[in-house]
Amino acid sequence: MKDQQGSNRISSGVIAAVSAAVVAVGGGVAWFTSQSSNTPTPSNPSGRIAQPAQPSTRQPANEQTPNVYWLRSNDKNIALVPQPVKVASIRPNQPLESAFQSLLAGPTEGTDSTTIPKGTKLLGLKTENDEVHVNLSEDFTSGGGSTSMMGRVGQVVYTATSLNPKAKVYIDVNGKPLDVLGGEGVELQQPLTRESFQKNYPL
Numbered sequence: 001m002k003d004q005q006g007s008n009r010i011s012s013g014v015i016a017a018v019s020a021a022v023v024a025v026g027g028g029v030a031w032f033t034s035q036s037s038n039t040p041t042p043s044n045p046s047g048r049i050a051q052p053a054q055p056s057t058r059q060p061a062n063e064q065t066p067n068v069y070w071l072r073s074n075d076k077n078i079a080l081v082p083q084p085v086k087v088a089s090i091r092p093n094q095p096l097e098s099a100f101q102s103l104l105a106g107p108t109e110g111t112d113s114t115t116i117p118k119g120t121k122l123l124g125l126k127t128e129n130d131e132v133h134v135n136l137s138e139d140f141t142s143g144g145g146s147t148s149m150m151g152r153v154g155q156v157v158y159t160a161t162s163l164n165p166k167a168k169v170y171i172d173v174n175g176k177p178l179d180v181l182g183g184e185g186v187e188l189q190q191p192l193t194r195e196s197f198q199k200n201y202p203l
Contacts, residue, residue, distance in 0.1 A: 157169045171192065
């Protein structure tokens with residue numbers, strides 16, 4: 001009987017010891033795991049935060065220099081004289097639009113003149129491939145004889161082709177192709193080019 005009780009005590013003691021060991025090992029594993037998860041990340045010695053490079057949304061302006069063409073009397077003839085206009089452009093049509101705004105406003109100094117009627121407005125301008133489409137208000141067709149008509153057509157054609165001298169020019173008035181200009185009926189064979197203007201409409 002005593003031996004049986006002794007063996008029971010030994011067995012209980014062994015079980016208690018083993019249980020304590022298991023608890024200790026389990027606690028150690030849990031502590032190690034928690035320490036590993038809390039391991040601090042390496043610090044940034046410079047203290048700077050690296051940001052990804054952002055693409056620039058602002059496009060650099062391309063400076064172009066179209067010409068506005070005025071009329072100047074030379075002896076018995078009238079010459080088309082260029083005046084450069086510097087334009088910092090972002091939109092494709094902006095240089096020519098600015099040139100036409102200056103053209104329709106008229107000359108501000110010097111002896112150069114224009115036969116484009118005051119009040120003429122630019123209703124639209126589009127460049128496509130080697131073509132320039134200019135849409136003007138109806139004021140463009142008012143007043144003046146054949147020389148005045150040919151002069152204003154020349155001003156439009158040369159100003160429209162100042163960035164591309166080989167371009168073909170289409171002139172519209174209120175959105176409709178201009179076939180006959182003025183009371184004297186100056187016929188326009190469109191598209192117009194510098195070459196065709198010099199050949200068919202000498203000043």
